Amino acid sequence: MALATASKRSAKGRLMPMSEMNVTPMVDVMLVLLIIFMVAAPMLTQGVQVALPKADATPIEQDKPVEVSIKKDGSIYVGSTQVPQDALIARLQAAQENREQASIILRADKELDYGTVMQVMAALQAAGMVDVGLVTSANE
Numbered sequence: 001m002a003l004a005t006a007s008k009r010s011a012k013g014r015l016m017p018m019s020e021m022n023v024t025p026m027v028d029v030m031l032v033l034l035i036i037f038m039v040a041a042p043m044l045t046q047g048v049q050v051a052l053p054k055a056d057a058t059p060i061e062q063d064k065p066v067e068v069s070i071k072k073d074g075s076i077y078v079g080s081t082q083v084p085q086d087a088l089i090a091r092l093q094a095a096q097e098n099r100e101q102a103s104i105i106l107r108a109d110k111e112l113d114y115g116t117v118m119q120v121m122a123a124l125q126a127a128g129m130v131d132v133g134l135v136t137s138a139n140e
Contacts, residue, residue, distance in 0.1 A: 065103035
């Protein structure tokens, strides 16, 4: 690569070499590499081409998780039905009856007493529910 000279002259009247690097060839190479990767990427993820057979089977149904909500006043809801604390274990076992392992989504009011949430979690554990997710709100 030849060194370009600037039209700027020094105090002695000599032409000074330009100290800026020409990046155009580097940009050209990067664009070519980008195009190569864009063309090659779908080929890598596709794998081996296989003609798949058609089937009349119904898709597997995913069990929806059981929602347990605790309101600010301490009232407990399974789904949209209010359940007394002493009947909670029986209601949860009934919800799990036809499932292998029911998932639980636990929603509790942020101003609720911590002890109330722990009592409900103990009831979940007593009912054999171990897959429990706690719902929170996103930071704003």
